[in-house]
Amino acid sequence: xxxxxxxxxxxxxxxxxxxxxxxxxxxxxxxxxxxxxxxxxxxxxxxxxxxxxxxxxxxxxxxxxxxxxxxxxxxxxxxxxxxxxxxxxxxxxxxxxxxxxxxxxxxxxxxxxxxxxxxxxxxxxxxxxxxxxxxxxxxxxxxxxxxxxxxxxxxxxxxxxxxxxxxxxxxxxxxxxxxxxxxxxxxxxxxxxxxxxxxxxxxxxxxxxxxxxxxxxxxxxxxxxxxxxxxxxxxxxxxxxxxxxxxxxxxxxxxxxxxxxxxxxxxxxxxxxx
Amino acid sequence: xxxxxxxxxxxxxxxxxxxxxxxxxxxxxxxxxxxxxxxxxxxxxxxxxxxxxxxxxxxxxxxxxxxxxxxxxxxxxxxxxxxxxxxxxxxxxxxxxxxxxxxxxxxxxxxxxxxxxxxxxxxxxxxxxxxxxxxxxxxxxxxxxxxxxxxxxxxxxxxxxxxxxxxxxxxxxxxxxxxxxxxxxxxxxxxxxxxxxxxxxxxxxxxxxxxxxxxxxxxxxxxxxxxxxxxxxxxxxxxxxxxxxxxxxxxxxxxxxxx
Numbered sequence: 001x002x003x004x005x006x007x008x009x010x011x012x013x014x015x016x017x018x019x020x021x022x023x024x025x026x027x028x029x030x031x032x033x034x035x036x037x038x039x040x041x042x043x044x045x046x047x048x049x050x051x052x053x054x055x056x057x058x059x060x061x062x063x064x065x066x067x068x069x070x071x072x073x074x075x076x077x078x079x080x081x082x083x084x085x086x087x088x089x090x091x092x093x094x095x096x097x098x099x100x101x102x103x104x105x106x107x108x109x110x111x112x113x114x115x116x117x118x119x120x121x122x123x124x125x126x127x128x129x130x131x132x133x134x135x136x137x138x139x140x141x142x143x144x145x146x147x148x149x150x151x152x153x154x155x156x157x158x159x160x161x162x163x164x165x166x167x168x169x170x171x172x173x174x175x176x177x178x179x180x181x182x183x184x185x186x187x188x189x190x191x192x193x194x195x196x197x198x199x200x201x202x203x204x205x206x207x208x209x210x211x212x213x214x215x216x217x218x219x220x221x222x223x224x225x226x227x228x229x230x231x232x233x234x235x236x237x238x239x240x241x242x243x244x245x246x247x248x249x250x251x252x253x254x255x256x257x258x259x260x261x262x263x264x265x266x267x268x269x270x271x272x273x274x
Numbered sequence: 275x276x277x278x279x280x281x282x283x284x285x286x287x288x289x290x291x292x293x294x295x296x297x298x299x300x301x302x303x304x305x306x307x308x309x310x311x312x313x314x315x316x317x318x319x320x321x322x323x324x325x326x327x328x329x330x331x332x333x334x335x336x337x338x339x340x341x342x343x344x345x346x347x348x349x350x351x352x353x354x355x356x357x358x359x360x361x362x363x364x365x366x367x368x369x370x371x372x373x374x375x376x377x378x379x380x381x382x383x384x385x386x387x388x389x390x391x392x393x394x395x396x397x398x399x400x401x402x403x404x405x406x407x408x409x410x411x412x413x414x415x416x417x418x419x420x421x422x423x424x425x426x427x428x429x430x431x432x433x434x435x436x437x438x439x440x441x442x443x444x445x446x447x448x449x450x451x452x453x454x455x456x457x458x459x460x461x462x463x464x465x466x467x468x469x470x471x472x473x474x475x476x477x478x479x480x481x482x483x484x485x486x487x488x489x490x491x492x493x494x495x496x497x498x499x500x501x502x503x504x505x506x507x508x509x510x511x512x513x514x515x516x517x518x519x520x521x522x523x524x525x526x527x528x529x530x531x532x533x
Contacts, residue, residue: 031379033375033379033380033381034375034376034379037372037375037376037379038372038376040372041361041364041368041372044364044368044372045361045363045364048363048364048407049363108359108360108361108362109355109357109358109359110359110360110361112327112355112359113353113355113359113373113423114376115327116325116326116327116348116351116353117348117349117373117376117377118345118348118349118376118377119376270329271326271327271343272326272327272328272329272343273327273328273329274288274289274328274329274330
């Protein structure tokens, strides 16, 4: 292209010697540097989109603020719903962000390109999870901080435990988004998956009615939906000073669900496509 | 020396329909091989099979001495899809930095990666646009970013799907000069096109139509018989059609006799 390309092979470029250009380029199941490179790339993409970052970080805060004054007369209701929402916001945001981001990766052809390169599927998925997990930490810290110190959310347990649950919820949202993006052919469909996947969990998680007062069939369904445990975990922290057995169970269930769905998401990434 | 690509009885089925039917050909090393044929004839499917991203491939397909799609090949093949596959919300350099980090990871390789990225940006003539967002570039510029990604790490085999579509003649000439410079360094190129006038720039040609290979020869040998590659192609198509019609007639006659 440039004159130099024709006349002389450019200096430091390692000419096309036979054999692998560099031995480290072989594909492995997991490579820390490729994962970190992917995380850095996803964050760099976000940095070119400050409006999305602002929406992700501040909309939950505005919602909490709104909620606080909607329940101006009953602090107890705000405590219960506020704590549940601290668990639900990261899940919903990360679900949306991840499903759209990975869908774009699929439709733009970059996913095919990456999978034809020595990139492990785990590198890609963990890279995404790490990038959005970092964002979720910031989002949860902002929302939790605002709720506890400015809005007077009355939490008996440690705020760190709230943050831990929020982070696991974010991971679950990322995992669900990744998984769902495999079944969406367009951004339009991906957005429609939110009501399909998230709303039933929202209705059954105990936010609107205590789970043990629901119809037994619905209660049984809510027992197998991960968001029920996310909300339950938040309420445990709200009401108890120390770590209860129920809290440990909730955290383990949410974490296990997130890992399971991440693994399912990895299975939807195919190197060979029809 | 064994060929860069060796195919025998290669077939691909897509959506229940055969797209490639029993192809057999070799792509010699260190040359530019052109894959010519009308759109929809199976060029892209064949390229995807060679790169290892196509499902439902049967028959023999050896690439650089390995079965197509083998993990060892992933860092040795550069592939450019027809539509540019780059991140529109990253700059040219950020795109290349990321793909370079996938090909050659680790902090120890950082200096080598930086040089490699600078080299490929210069090779596709985008140095002045290195810090522009890929999404803000023109179509031709974006496809050159996509090409630059494939040049990273100096792969031994470059598979380029219509890399010159929509480019002005000067740029097209420059790109073909670059392809020849890369071949001179010992790499193999497989370049598809549906424009017959690019044929003469290739060392060797594979003419394709309806999932089959009509001819596998040098451009000179092909145009010698009929005057140009295009008329050679038309002649071969007529011949193939006549053959197919003859087959149909004999079948019909046989059916007639059976009655």
